Amino acid sequence: MHPLLQQYPSLQGVLPCAGIAALPTPVSALDSHGQAWVKHDDLTHPLYGGNKIRKLEFIIGEWRQRQVREVITFGAVGTNAGLATALACHQEGIRCRVLLFDQPPSAIVRANLLAMQQLGAKLDYCGSLFQTALRFYLHPRRLLPDHYFLFAGCANPAATYAYVNAAFELKAQIAEGQLPEPEEIVIPVGSGSTLAGLTLGCRLAGMQTRVVGVRVAPARLGLIPACTPDTVFSQIRTAHVFLSKHLPGGIAFPPPRPVLLDTYYGPGYGESTPEALAAIRRFDDDHDIKLEQTYTGKAAACFLDRLDACQGPVLFWNTFNSRPMGNLPTATTRHPLSPPLTRILQT
Numbered sequence: 001m002h003p004l005l006q007q008y009p010s011l012q013g014v015l016p017c018a019g020i021a022a023l024p025t026p027v028s029a030l031d032s033h034g035q036a037w038v039k040h041d042d043l044t045h046p047l048y049g050g051n052k053i054r055k056l057e058f059i060i061g062e063w064r065q066r067q068v069r070e071v072i073t074f075g076a077v078g079t080n081a082g083l084a085t086a087l088a089c090h091q092e093g094i095r096c097r098v099l100l101f102d103q104p105p106s107a108i109v110r111a112n113l114l115a116m117q118q119l120g121a122k123l124d125y126c127g128s129l130f131q132t133a134l135r136f137y138l139h140p141r142r143l144l145p146d147h148y149f150l151f152a153g154c155a156n157p158a159a160t161y162a163y164v165n166a167a168f169e170l171k172a173q174i175a176e177g178q179l180p181e182p183e184e185i186v187i188p189v190g191s192g193s194t195l196a197g198l199t200l201g202c203r204l205a206g207m208q209t210r211v212v213g214v215r216v217a218p219a220r221l222g223l224i225p226a227c228t229p230d231t232v233f234s235q236i237r238t239a240h241v242f243l244s245k246h247l248p249g250g251i252a253f254p255p256p257r258p259v260l261l262d263t264y265y266g267p268g269y270g271e272s273t274p275e276a277l278a279a280i281r282r283f284d285d286d287h288d289i290k291l292e293q294t295y296t297g298k299a300a301a302c303f304l305d306r307l308d309a310c311q312g313p314v315l316f317w318n319t320f321n322s323r324p325m326g327n328l329p330t331a332t333t334r335h336p337l338s339p340p341l342t343r344i345l346q347t
């Protein structure tokens with residue numbers, strides 16, 4: 001049973017879980033002094049790891065409860081969240097539709113696009129993020145009860161609870177002596193639910209750890225705030241209200257503010273920075289850990305800086321899949337790619 005539900009049995013009927021994720025994920029040391037640590041959420045599933053599967057572990061529980069027949073989500077053309085959702089839908093026998101917007105092409109983007117198609121997802125290229133979000137929010141099937149609209153990055157309240165649970169998982173590993181309590185945890189931040197869940201979860205689990213989020217997505221889309229301390233805080237507040245209601249005695253502290261750093265973002269979403277490229281190389285050369293330029297490379301650059309700045313241990317939470325993609329299943333029905341997506345595969 002998940003450690004959050006073990007700690008609070010009153011949540012057991014309230015937070016349904018799927019049992020698809022391989023949890024707890026391992027922790028390992030990166031040095032011999034016990035200063036540098038990694039939490040391997042790259043291994044959350046035997047076929048495809050990453051932080052989205054940990055979120056889906058709690059999200060799929062809702063699909064099953066609501067007898068969902070189709071999931072509609074959106075993301076960049078190489079979306080990790082779309083791919084994890086396509087895998088989850090394939091395993092659950094549910095239709096999956098992913099609305100896609102542009103991002104700089106790369107080998108990972110092309111591989112993810114092909115994998116989503118292989119898993120049977122219907123892929124709709126919509127152009128800009130603005131056009132894609134509009135199609136998502138104004139979708140004609142929005143009100144159908146057997147359709148589940150999943151925000152980009154698999155971000156929703158269930159996803160936040162999944163990362164509150166992850167903090168309790170880490171706390172149990174500390175109690176077992178697998179690692180010391182970190183002074184800081186460093187993670188990349190896109191939709192913000194990983195940061196929201198860990199920030200609230202570490203506090204709820206009684207840890208002193210500071211969770212440091214590294215912004216890797218635009219702070220604003222036009223005038224609309226997207227990835228800011230306030231958007232993350234609102235996810236923390238929602239989870240705080242829900243958990244206060246369901247925990248015996250409520251929660252004794254107010255919702256904590258998140259720590260979100262802007263300084264590693266660089267020129268844009270998916271665009272690499274020299275610091276990220278150097279960190280990716282260092283993780284690969286020294287530890288054989290494969291990172292990428294959109295999320296984990298930027299967080300790893302911050303992690304290396306925090307290691308120099310902190311007295312105590314620092315933990316890098318690896319959110320990017322490390323399983324080989326060759327073992328993903330193939331759906332019986334595969335939808336053809338539209339010309340813009342075919343062109344992306346050829347770039």
Ligand SMILES: Cc1ncc(COP(=O)(O)O)c(C=O)c1O
Nearest residue numbers: 080153190191192193194295319
């Ligand atoms: C590999 C990876 N790391 C981190 C993130 C960011 O997580 P969150 O959306 O919870 O902020 C994402 C989101 O897409 C991701 O794919």
